[in-house]
Amino acid sequence: MKLFNKNDIRSNKIYKNVAFSFLLKFIATIILFVMVPLTLTCLGNYQNGVWLTISSLLIWIDQMDIGLGNGLRNKLSISIAHHDMEEARKMVSSCMAMLTCIIIPLATFLLFLIQITDIYAFFNVEPERIPTLRTALQAAVIFVCMTFIFKLIGNVYMGMQAPSISNLIIVIGQGLALFSTWILLKTGNATFLNVVIVNTAAPLLIYMIAYPITFYKVFPTLRPSLSLINLRSALSLGNLGVRFFWLQIAGVIQMMTANILISNLFSPEIVTPYQIAYRYFSLVLAAFTVICMPFWNATTDAYERDDIQWIRKADKRMGFVVIILGLCLVLMVTISPFIYDLWIGDKCEVPFGITLMMAIYTFIIIASSRYSYFLNGIGALRLQMYMTVTVLFFIPLAWLASHLTHDINYFLAVMCLCITPSWIVNKIQFNKIINGKATGLWKK
Incomplete structure (x- = not known):
C-alpha cells in the first residue's frame, strides 16, 4: 500500500513534510x-524527578492559549483554500493580541502564587535538598510565558501546511538546551536552578530568532499588525479555540496530575522511571505525530473542497500505520531491558510492569489519535469535548487504586482505562461522518 500519492498536490505536500519531519524527529530522538x-x-535521581514534575506543570501554561493556536491553524488553512490572504493576516494579528492578553495576567498570578505558596509541601520536596526551588519555578514561569506568545509562529507554519518547519524550530531549541546543559556539567555549574533556566530559556531564544525570519522573509503577507487586530476574527478564533482548548486541557490534566500523584502517593524518585518509560515509547508517538500532523490541515483543505474520497484513502493509510507502530511497540517492550541498560545504565531501574503499561497506554493514544486528527481537521469537536469527561474520573480512581494496592502498575492501568472510551467514540464518529450517516451530535 502506498502511504502517499505523489501525483496530487495535497498528498505531495504531506510527503515532503513527513520526509523532512522524520529526519528532524530522528535528530530530536538523539537529543x-x-x-x-x-x-x-547533573541532578541525580531525586532532583531530576522534581524537575520532570515541574516540566509537566509547565505544560499547563503552554495549553492556556484556550486553543487559539490550533484554531489559528484551521482558520489559516480555510483562508488559504479560499485565497483570502487579508483574512489570514487578520487572524494572525488577532491571535497574537489575544495570546498576549491571556499570558500577562496569567504570568502575574502564577508568580504571586509561587511566592505565597508552600511549594515544598506541594511537590513533597525536602527544602535542604533543593533550596533554590522557588527561584527556579519563578524563572521557568517567566521564560515559558514569553515562549507562549512566540510559539504562534509554529501554528502559522502548520496552518500553511508546513509543519516540518515548526518541527525544525522545536528541534533547534531542544539542541540548544542540550548543549547548554552539557556546558553546565563540564564547567561544574550544573545546579538545579541553572538546569531549569537553560531548559526553559533555550526554546524562547530560538522562537525570538525565528520571528523576524518568518514574518519579514518567509510570510511577510501574514506579518502581525496592531491595525489589523479584528474583533470578529478574534471571536471566530475564540469560538473554535475554546473547543480545542478543552480537548488539549483534558490530556494535560491526566499527564500533569500523573506526575504529581506519583510524586505524592509514591515518591519523587518513582517519577524518573515512569518518565523514562514514557519517553522511550514517545519515540513511537513522535513517529505517528510526524505522519499524522500534515493530515490535519490537509483534511481541512480536502473537507472545504468536498474531497471526501481523499479523506477515505488517507484514513486507510493511517490504519496501516497504526498496525505497523503497534508491532513496533511489542518489539520495544521485548528489547526494553537491553535498551535501558545502554541508555541510562545503572543510574535508574525501570520495572518491566511500568514498561508494559506505558506501551499499552501509548498504543491507545495512537489508535484514538488516528481518528481525532481527521475529526480536528474537519472541526468535529463537540462530541470529543463531551468524551473528555472521562478524565475527571482519573484522579479519584488513580488515588483509590494506589491506596488499595500500593502498586504503580494499577495506577498506570487506570490511566489506560480513562482514555479508552474516547478511542471507541472517535472511531464510531469518524465512520458515521465519512459515510454520510452522522446525525445530531455525531456530526458535531
Whole structure:
C-alpha cells in the first residue's frame, strides 16, 4: 500500500513534510536519548524527578492559549483554500493580541502564587535538598510565558501546511538546551536552578530568532499588525479555540496530575522511571505525530473542497500505520531491558510492569489519535469535548487504586482505562461522518 500519492498536490505536500519531519524527529530522538542521562548525571535521581514534575506543570501554561493556536491553524488553512490572504493576516494579528492578553495576567498570578505558596509541601520536596526551588519555578514561569506568545509562529507554519518547519524550530531549541546543559556539567555549574533556566530559556531564544525570519522573509503577507487586530476574527478564533482548548486541557490534566500523584502517593524518585518509560515509547508517538500532523490541515483543505474520497484513502493509510507502530511497540517492550541498560545504565531501574503499561497506554493514544486528527481537521469537536469527561474520573480512581494496592502498575492501568472510551467514540464518529450517516451530535 502506498502511504502517499505523489501525483496530487495535497498528498505531495504531506510527503515532503513527513520526509523532512522524520529526519528532524530522528535528530530530536538523539537529543532526547542524550538529555535523559545527562540531566540524571547533573541532578541525580531525586532532583531530576522534581524537575520532570515541574516540566509537566509547565505544560499547563503552554495549553492556556484556550486553543487559539490550533484554531489559528484551521482558520489559516480555510483562508488559504479560499485565497483570502487579508483574512489570514487578520487572524494572525488577532491571535497574537489575544495570546498576549491571556499570558500577562496569567504570568502575574502564577508568580504571586509561587511566592505565597508552600511549594515544598506541594511537590513533597525536602527544602535542604533543593533550596533554590522557588527561584527556579519563578524563572521557568517567566521564560515559558514569553515562549507562549512566540510559539504562534509554529501554528502559522502548520496552518500553511508546513509543519516540518515548526518541527525544525522545536528541534533547534531542544539542541540548544542540550548543549547548554552539557556546558553546565563540564564547567561544574550544573545546579538545579541553572538546569531549569537553560531548559526553559533555550526554546524562547530560538522562537525570538525565528520571528523576524518568518514574518519579514518567509510570510511577510501574514506579518502581525496592531491595525489589523479584528474583533470578529478574534471571536471566530475564540469560538473554535475554546473547543480545542478543552480537548488539549483534558490530556494535560491526566499527564500533569500523573506526575504529581506519583510524586505524592509514591515518591519523587518513582517519577524518573515512569518518565523514562514514557519517553522511550514517545519515540513511537513522535513517529505517528510526524505522519499524522500534515493530515490535519490537509483534511481541512480536502473537507472545504468536498474531497471526501481523499479523506477515505488517507484514513486507510493511517490504519496501516497504526498496525505497523503497534508491532513496533511489542518489539520495544521485548528489547526494553537491553535498551535501558545502554541508555541510562545503572543510574535508574525501570520495572518491566511500568514498561508494559506505558506501551499499552501509548498504543491507545495512537489508535484514538488516528481518528481525532481527521475529526480536528474537519472541526468535529463537540462530541470529543463531551468524551473528555472521562478524565475527571482519573484522579479519584488513580488515588483509590494506589491506596488499595500500593502498586504503580494499577495506577498506570487506570490511566489506560480513562482514555479508552474516547478511542471507541472517535472511531464510531469518524465512520458515521465519512459515510454520510452522522446525525445530531455525531456530526458535531
